[in-house]
């Protein structure tokens with residue numbers, strides 16, 4: 455279906471930070487499939503785990519147990535500080551759908567006698583500029599009215615606060631109808647715009663005071679990308695957590711898998727039959743996640759991302775034509791100056807020029823490029839990418855061979 459623009463390049467093979475197209479041309483991947491292949495392409499540990507699982511057991515359904523899914527859940531719970539439970543699904547949008555349904559169930563929605571009246575506290579407050587996915591509830595939680603217009607009527611029960619504005623959010627959190635606040639720690643698709651720590655701490659306090667869940671969408675920011683295991687760790691005091699955390703993207707290093715974690719007393723609002731997924735938690739995807747998480751821990755990817763991000767961010771900030779750099783760890787945006795934007799017809803034109811020269815990035819806004827290489831990226835690869843960027847912005851040389 456015509457949901458995507460015609461692709462400029464078709465890739466056939468990858469290794470680490472490198473990609474090759476169908477003409478045999480090499481590229482440096484500084485986008486990672488939108489922050490997905492955090493351990494690089496074709497990581498041997500993940501590939502071997504998939505091959506072994508594929509010849510052992512692919513799928514049995516959630517009518518039965520399997521040995522892999524619970525190990526993924528236990529690892530995620532440990533990385534989130536313990537005391538929680540996990541629902542496994544297949545994407546970021548589904549992780550958010552699970553969170554939204556959990557918030558309604560926790561808020562008392564449901565038939566009388568199962569912990570609620572017909573409608574309890576049901577509303578979710580998210581932020582303008584946010585992105586939470588494309589399914590109907592995740593789309594509605596996404597605070598971008600332009601994405602809503604074509605799909606009316608949307609599910610009810612969603613409200614939007616100005617980003618980083620605690621007064622606006624506070625006005626919207628009416629505890630008689632609001633079950634949860636849903637935020638990213640850094641708005642990724644919205645332009646790589648970090649939350650203000652003072653705002654996030656105030657949101658946590660407000661949620662505690664009003665008895666509302668704080669649900670944090672770590673789909674893009676989680677699993678080391680920002681230089682900590684979770685983006686919220688940059689924002690909340692040590693030991694202070696959200697009540698619900700959603701993860702996906704990097705969890706399978708390219709194999710589709712998502713997860714919704716919740717504090718055990720919150721997760722207890724769900725009962726058998728309330729939610730499910732045919733593929734969620736199946737052994738094949740979970741074998742990829744288990745291997746990915748093991749490599750991530752062994753390599754200490756948060757530390758790697760912090761160090762590589764510092765190198766990349768400062769080198770990009772020195773490139774002529776870059777006005778500023780923002781972001782955390784290896785989730786960065788380079789804001790381009792007006793001359794560069796005029797010369798290339800906006801950030802999308804710069805993205806195309808970089809692809810021509812063998813560097814994969816994306817225009818996350820009309821004026822900024824997103825840089826999100828794999829977390830094991832080498833210093834040499836960072837230097838090579840910055841050289842390509844500098845060459846493209848200065849107009850020097852042509853496309854690299």
Ligand SMILES: Cc1ncc(COP(=O)(O)O)c(C=O)c1O
Pocket residue numbers: 488545546547548550585586587588638642643671672673674675702703
């Ligand atoms: C913060 C955030 N949440 C949710 C999603 C949706 O994830 P998916 O495309 O896997 O459904 C994305 C995707 O970009 C995202 O960045």
